[in-house]
Amino acid sequence: PIYNLPGVSQGLKFSGPLLADIVLGKVRKWNDPAIAKHNPGVSLPGTDITFVHRSDGSGTTFVWADYLAKVSPEFKQKVGADASLNWPVGVGGKGNEGVTGMVRQTPGSIGYVELIYALQNKIAVGAVQNSAGTYVAPSVESVTAAAAGASADMPDDFRVSITDAPGAEAYPIASFTWLLLYEDPRDKAQGRVMADFLRWALGEGQVHARELGYAPLPQEIVERELAALDRLKLQ
Structure with a gap:
């Protein structure tokens, strides 16, 4: 608040x-x-x-x-x-x-x-x-901690709420932002460009998220999302 x-x-x-x-x-x-x-x-x-x-x-x-x-x-x-x-x-x-x-x-x-x-x-x-009883101020670090706390219950489609997430350092009013992608896009070339952009965004691009006040994703979630990109039908 x-x-x-x-x-x-x-x-x-x-x-x-x-x-x-x-x-x-x-x-x-x-x-x-x-x-x-x-x-x-x-x-x-x-x-x-x-x-x-x-x-x-x-x-x-x-x-x-x-x-x-x-x-x-x-x-x-x-x-x-x-x-x-x-x-x-x-x-x-x-x-x-x-x-x-x-x-x-x-x-x-x-x-x-x-x-x-x-x-x-x-x-x-x-x-x-937060749920651990700790008073936590909002920051990119405490939002990343909330994402990490919720990662164990992350479904394959990534639709999960991370409000009131577990963890002593987690800020409780946090959320992911999602992108919706076609698993089998009609335009394969466009799909490959999008996948390349997202691989960059999930890697070195995360530093720019921090600059804009958005929290970098925890590594365990990054790895799952990269695996999801590999499942796209782009050939």
Whole structure:
């Protein structure tokens, strides 16, 4: 989560159930005991909380809601997990840019965006307590750790959620980004070019992912994806 809380210089900590209660409108002020419990020694103001969500359908919303639905039965029942939702409280911003802008302009606000938008705009980000009980801040390293934690349960088609992944260093609100490829493409030459690009992206190209705020894939997943590329019918 990103937030805007003037006068608070320390990085704030949250749990998944706490974030769900904020989104459900059950925690309405920043000095609520539920927030103070995770932030001992931090002087929290009695400012009203404004939740900023996406107004458009998005994968970012799905990842956020998928996590909250896992850690809060009430959120799962009342809101659910989808790319577009009817939020109980809050205001909407269009795109990651819109949410980022509204949080920057609204004291007391909290919202969710892709990591790169928080980094580029130098907005405060909260650490979230993961399934191992550790408070972990979002970073390319902690997202890679989440992917590694989920790799043992990775199906052959790679369709897996890595929110609330196991591992002491895993950031719990994380996701893969997928590409859909034809296993037997009609245009073989085009398919070979795509496969060559993906082999580069899974290898030396990963350094550029880090530069853009995206997490490099763990080696065990890279190896499985390279094997999947080898199964494409490109001749």
